[in-house]
Amino acid sequence: MPVTNRILTALLFLNLSWFSGVLPAAENASLNSQQRQFLAAHDALLAGKTSEFQRLKKSLRKYNLYPYLEYAELERNITSASDHTIQRFIKQYANTPLADRMRKLWLKELAKQQRWKKYYAEYSDRFSANKTLYCHYLNAALKQRKNVLPDVKKVWLTGKTLPKACVPVFKYLYDSHHMTPDLIWQRFMLAANKRNKKLAKFLAKKLPASERKRYDDWLKMDKQPLESLTRASTQQDDAKLRDLLVYGIKRYSREDTATAWSLWNTRIKPDFKFSDEQINEVERSIALRAAWRHEPEASTWLALLNEAAVNDEAKKWRIRSAIREQDWPNVLRQIGALDEEERSDEQWQYWKARAYQEIGRNVSAKIILETLAKETSYYGFLAADKLGLPYQFNHETVTSDAxxxxxxxxxxxxxxxxxxxxxxxxxxxxxxxxxxxxxxxxxxxxxxxxxxxxxxxxxxxxxxxxxxxxxxxDDLELRFPLLYQDVVKREAMRNQIQPSWIYGVIRRESAWREKVRSPAGALGLMQLMPATAKRVSRKLGQKRRLSSSQIMEVPRNISLGSAYLRQVMDKYNDHEILATASYNAGPHRVRRWLPEEGTLPADVWVDTITFDETRNYVKAVMAYSTIADWKLGGKIRRLSERMPTVFTLEQIEAANKEDRLASKM
Missing domain, CATH: 1.10.1240 (Methyltransferase, Methionine Synthase (B12-binding Domains); Chain A, domain 1)
Known part of the structure; x- marks a missing residue:
């Protein structure tokens, strides 16, 4: 449909009446008396209304959530609570999450009071991921004259900035003369590799005076890698220079992989005594970057890696690079190099069958595809398409009536x-x-x-x-609920997209968590970034200022998310695969992943998407959308319909231009 007609359709369906949020009063009305009393008690405690809190708390003694009132009260009085009171709470509610939460609060208070003997006795290894608590534990252990030197060194060796609680522990390393220049340098390079400039600068000041200029050398290597590599390649060999050269060549490969590979092999590697580990690290890094960028040298460089350099990522990109080049004999060789368990994965079984088809071994291909086509999955659906078989929807409820x-x-x-x-x-x-x-x-x-x-x-x-x-x-009802059908179908019609596609995106983005906020800040069922939501809203002529809670409102979230799907569809000439990838990774990245010349089969393009997350995302959305079609009871769109040939950016833009011209006629 021409773009102009789509806009007219959207205007015809525009109705903002359902955008109003659920009122707190309406939410409160659905609660029973105990639930309302509980919330009132909690509010009274936060407001400092102690008498009101105690009165309400007493009436809720038999209520399921009574432990949460006790926790909130003890949390508020943690500084004055006795050890006996806290220990009694932890013991009484040991089978609830409140026990560990209280123990964490107590540990923080014990550290604040510098009661290290008690801290050491009460600490649990369950909290080792919390660096503040763990460093306090190491400090407590040192106070008890425990030998935790290996643990202290392990904490030290990170490129991340650590909490202040670790400072006394590291002071022990200095005071006991275990903090060597090599240990400082190791952490400096860890910080450098994470580009943690503030930490790297701090650590450089701890190096011997003669080594402190290394920080400036690293900064130059980071900002002007080619110039720095050329200059450094004429310097006298030493271990720290080799570390900087490894950093620099990997950094420069981000700009130009071909020149980086040549420079490494002709001028840097021959003249310095790099360890085998460093050589493997550099060559794997450059080869993988070439593969991620779909550069023609990728397969050759990956093949040249020492076997010790071939990790799981390199193995898989050997296969993907061969798939991208449609070098089918090499696809079979690389899949054959996997161990038996890896080869049995349906992803590699599908590509083995595809390769067999392409080289004319149709009987071998058919045997594999017939097995795959029995599965309710992305590769199962692709296999069914190859054989012209109906899709299998293997539904088995998770429980029985019994x-x-x-x-x-x-x-x-x-x-x-x-x-x-x-x-x-x-x-x-x-x-x-x-x-x-x-x-x-x-x-x-x-x-x-x-x-x-x-x-x-x-x-x-x-x-x-x-x-x-x-x-x-196999419980397709439980795993793929079709909620808010009126809203989804309305937005699908308004934006001229398939409702099953909207369902596929929702299922992958949030799995139906309505109020979810991702670590990156994406909101609601369709995981919209606030800036994207506001931009789409303005484009639709709707509300210009949106709060996070408004963006998470289900009807609005589905409306804006569906409109954004339409926008990315328009960018890619109604290509659902490219639009799906764009929804996840952004249009600018998808443009970089398109073929530079010719065309690619869509299954080849999907399985060679650079980002693991986006590759898995697209496959999941396609499978989930197909299942949604089946559940909606209408026509099931096959993946062969959803996944047309992928063209170059120039070809897509030319097609879009033709559509725009046609819409004006």
Whole structure:
């Protein structure tokens, strides 16, 4: 459909009445009296209304969430609470997430009070990922004269900036003369490789005076790698210079892989005594970068790597580079080099069959494709397309009718009752903590029951994650709910896209978590970045200023996300695969991944997308969209329809230009 007609269609469907958010009063009206009392008690505590809190707390003594009031009260008084009171709480609620949360609070308070003997006694290895708590533990251990020197060195060796709690621990390294120039240099290079300039500068000042200029050398290597490499290649060999040269050549390969490879092999590697590990690191890095950029030398360079340099990433990109070049004998060789378990993965089985087809071994190809075509998956659907077979939708419920009493019994467990109550009052994070602890030690069969329970509650995201942990992937009803059909179908019609595609994107982006905010700041079901949401909203002539909560409103989120899908479709001449990749990685990256000349089959293009995340994303959205088609009960669009040939950027832009001219006629 011409772009102008699409805009007219959008205007005809424009109706902002459903954009109003759910009022707090409406939410509160759905709560029962105990839930309202609980929230009132919590608010009273936060407001410092102690008498009101105690009155409400007393009336809730038998309520499932009573431990959360006790936790909140103790948290508020942690500085004055006795050890006995805190230990009693931890023991009483040992089977809840509150026990570890309280222990963390207590440990922080013990460190603040410098009660190191008690800290050492109460610390748990479960908290080792928390660097502040772990460094406090090491400090406490040192105070008890424990030998934790290897652990201290391990913490030291990171390119990340560490919390202040680690300072006393590192002071021990200096005071005990274990902090050597080599140890400082190792961390300097770790910081340099992470481009943590502030930390690198700090560490350079700790080096011997004669070595401090290395920081300036590194800065020049970072900013002007070719000039610095050329100058450094004439200097006298030493270990630290070799470290800088390794950094510099890898840095320069980002600008020009071919020149970097040549410079490394002709002027740098021959003249310096690099370790085998350094040689492997550099050559693997340059070869992989060439593969990610689909450069013609990639397959050759990957083939030249020493076997010790060939990690899992290099193995897979040997295959992908051969696929991109459509060098089918090499595809078979590289798949054959995988171990038996890796070769059996349906991804490589599909490409083995594709390669067999291309070299005329049709019987061998058919045997593999017939097996794959029985699967409800991306490669299963591709295989069915190759053979002209109907798609298989293997649906098997996660539980049977006979399991209903067991699910009901599970719902009566105190931990699941707490989780459900927390979910109902909107404390989603606490609800998930309770749930995760409850299922942590469950068997697969028990997790299947738990997945059904979450689904019964309408807690779809948790049901999806739990059934995955149970390794049951065939319940297509539970794993792929089709919620908000009126909104999705309306937005699909408005934007002239398939509702199944919207469902595929939602399922991959958020798995139906409505209020989710990603670490990058993406919001809601369709994971819209705030800037994108506002830009799309303005383009549609809607609200110019949007808060995060407004962007997360389900109807608005689906509306803006669907409109953005339409926009990226317009950029790529209605090519669903390219638009899907663009939705995930951004249009500028997709342009770089297009073929520079000729065309590519869509399955080849998808499996050679540079980013692992985007490659897996596109495959998932295509599979999920196909399942959504099946569940919606209409025509099932085959992947062969969704995945037309991929053209060059010039060809796509020319086609878009023709569409624009046609729309004006």
């Amino acid at each position: 399991d209903a009493p067991l699910v009901k019994k599970l719902a009566q467990r105190p931990d699941f009752k707490r989780s459900h109550e927390l979910f109902k009052i909107g404390w989603d994070t606490d609800a998930r903590r309770e749930w995760n602890l409850a299922i942590k030690s469950m068997s697969k069969d028990e997790k299947r029951l738990a997945a059904k329970l979450a689904d019964d509650w309408g807690w779809h995201f948790t049901a999806i994650l739990t059934v995955a942990q149970a390794r049951h992937f």
